[in-house]
């Protein structure tokens with residue numbers, strides 16, 4: 564199956580009707596509903612956004628009219644609509660943030676040096692998350708990309724709507740929250756996913772407002788990704804990143820633009836709820852606002868803040884590498900919070916297998932008699948399963964367990 568066919572069949576259309584979910588949300592939100600109708604002037608038009616709006620009205624505003632949560636935030640509402648309010652146990656408890664602890668920062672200049680490779684391996688095993696600096700991407704490329712992300716989300720809703728309607732979802736996908744058709748509570752985030760497809764498709768479909776900046780950034784990142792995968796694989800006895808392995812591990816990369824508008828009540832919403840990525844690895848560029856937290860290694864409910872480091876890339880292990888390494892590496896849960904005063908952006912590259920790739924523990928890691936913990940499965944099945952439900956910690960990987 565090629566990337567195109569795969570995306571077309573992924574069950575991720577947001578136009579799905581929410582009957583079931585709406586009922587549950589209304590029940591949960593009893594007591595939160597405000598009866599007043601808020602009227603806010605926006606440009607020359609009057610935008611009416613009732614806080615007692617039903618889930619379907621909200622969906623119409625967010626999804627069908629392509630306002631996204633950006634459009635909602637632009638209304639300067641004093642509180643968030645009830646559909647965004649997370650139950651207490653799902654919110655980040657600030658007493659659970661581990662003070663003065665953070666993930667390793669690795670200088671990538673001499674990445675071939677065995678000491679550097681050991682520190683990458685150690686960080687991947689111990690933390691599942693680390694930052695790299697001196698990776699060779701010019702600051703200008705990074706700054707231009709970030710500026711283009713802001714420009715994209717600041718486009719009028721009407722333009723985003725036409726982009727949504729005219730873009731093939733297998734190449735470009737603009738969405739809000741995560742999988743709104745499957746979520747009980749929405750996430751305070753809009754996102755654009757650009758599939759790193761053929762040059763022809765990129766040229767035809769990536770939005771002009773950010774295309775050159777995104778392509779330039781991807782060219783640099785592709786080189787870094789290959790180096791990182793080489794190191795991580797060598798440490799589990801895979802000596803060569805040949806074409807077949809490359810297809811499996813990095814056959815379908817997706818560049819994501821995450822946009823978290825300033826939020827009147829950041830403490831009650833999720834920017835991104837706890838989850839692990841379904842990539843082999845993820846390479847994330849965050850801006851200087853901060854908001855990313857990684858699950859602590861104590862197995863409890865502790866969270867470690869990932870501070871923005873200028874020019875650094877945050878690298879994390881995804882489920883695919885956990886599966887293929889038979890748990891030598893582990894994907895780590897993480898989450899992002901919104902900011903009260905400032906819009907935050909982050910730019911992940913999900914280094915995904917090709918949709919038709921079969922993933923499962925590598926023969927090299929089973930050579931010493933290890934029992935496989937995961938079955939062999941089609942990556943497109945794993946991908947579809949991930950998007951068929953809300954973010955739910957590390958539960959997705961159970962789908963692949965023997």
Ligand SMILES: O=C(O)CCC(=O)C(=O)O
Nearest residue numbers: 821835849855899909911
């Ligand atoms: O915004 C962030 O820092 C994290 C985003 C994230 O985890 C994701 O897009 O998968």
Ligand SMILES: [Fe+2]
Nearest residue numbers: 838839840897
């Ligand atoms: Fe993530």
